[in-house]
Amino acid sequence: MTTTTSKKKPAARSKWFPLVWVIPALLVVLALVVVLAQWLRSLPEVQSFLTDYPGEVAPAEGTPVGFPAWLQWQHFLNSLFILLIIRTGWQVRTTQRPAAHWTRNNSGLIRTKGKPTKISIDLWLHLSLDALWVLNGIVFYILLFATGQWLRVVPTSWEVIPNAISAALQYASLNWPHENGWVNYNSLQLIAYFVTIFIAAPLAIITGIRMSGAWPKNAAKLNKIYPVEVARAVHLPVMIYFTAFIIVHVTLVLTTGALRNLNHMYGGGDTESWTGFWFFAASLVVMAVAWIAARPLILRPIAALTGTVSK
Template sequence: MSTTKNKTGAAKGKRSRIYWTVPAVLVAAVVVVLLAKWATGLSGVQSFLASYPGHSELPAGAPVGFPAWLAWQHFLNAFFLLLIIRSGWQVRTSTRPGGYWTRNNKGLIRTKTAPSKISLELWFHLTLDVLWILNGLVFVILLFATGQWTRIVPTSWDVFPNAVSAALQYASLNWPTENGWVNYNALQLLTYFATVFIAAPLAFITGLRMSAVWPKKANGLNKAFPIEAARAVHFPVMIYFVAFIVVHVFLVLATGALRNLNHMYGGSDDVSWVGFWFFVASVAVMVAAWFLARPLFLRPIASLMGKVTSR
């Protein structure tokens, strides 16, 4: 009886925190906007905004526009990342796995010890991780091979004051002028850089540390990088990606949806519906994958790579 009461009390406590979180976030947002509007009215801040309009100049010869490969990479990154977040959350919260998977100890990869059994959700999460990493390697190679890296890698120190300027403009609701076809604003540039070159590698290395692939007998390596540290970083990185996706999609739709979608999906700087319909198609594929990513459909695929059991 006491256990039931404890569970009920815990559930009420969680609901209470959620009820208080929403108005607290709204109040904080209003305060930030009011402070930003007050700050941008000061003569010193206005002078700062005039000196740093919110974007840094790109290096000479920087490419203009987005090639077709970048549209495919954008879709695949979003597709894999969405399912990685879904499966990662299932791994973290699921109490009754939809099945178990055991790797076949034969073929190219053989070990002296018996393969460990993992949940079907963890198998799906790890498989998506591998596909995401491979796609990310292709993305980075093409990024540097085509010069597109200049659009998301800082090349001058003034990117930092310009990022502060862009943040002030966003916060005051007087948003910086968007011209993503030519050049991102400094805050966007730093955010994309952090996502590609900091958050993604952190997700990879911490996930690798927690996986069965990591060498268990490498005492020095395990002491330098304990699994507890990997766990402490891996989940917050996932939260970062969720926040990035939410803000990114919101700003794409709020700062000229048709033009922005045409940049990435239509391959032009036109204001037309071409990119929008490609975007709708990509969302439909993601939604379908979200609902198909369940044990009924995962078991046949997992059985091609190992043994699937119910317990």
């Protein structure tokens, strides 16, 4: 009589397993940064530096005060689009078996030679959101320079650099700089907004176009100058940057006078009323609905308006 033994397969490790050690390690690093920053602030030389460079530079002459209504709407739309773009971008990168595919109809205003490429419905949504984000960004850039709001987010003096270091040290030591974003950003905020608007956003667009089907595949010289591998190597770090920026930005908004900060961008005033909070809460509801709605069951009929959807 023979017996057979079966070996049990090891349990599949959850994709969230790395967070078990990443999060505690990150908390330890943050605690060490705080201790180091507080020790540095006790040094006479550092105290003198903080006195000379308090963390902000006086705004340039003619810099507008406050946030106009168009900027409030732009802020909301940018927040909505970038949230969904990050989500769909991650889905495109990690999903191995998409729920559906989309193929563009080759009989509309835009026609191409050859057979249209079939892409996942996740990539279709990602590219569609990219187009809306770019269109919204064009409007944003035009209004930013037409109204003088660019003066609030573009450094106009080299003193911004030491003041940004000062602001970073103040944040790290948990003795945060005092500023009024309605009038002027501190130098660290200024640099962060400048990088986001004028460096990270264009990089996301340029690398995204290179990776998309719109890029000419037969342009040998152009492809040699700008290989797709370079675009892929830059595109993911840019997404990580946007994610980190959003987390830090929202955290600081809510921990440095939430009502006043929310009223600046959502309520259109420099007060601590609840108006901005309720508009902010409504925007979160819209984002949550859009997040839930971005699923194949709802996306299929929408995508079918511009192409053929297949499982």
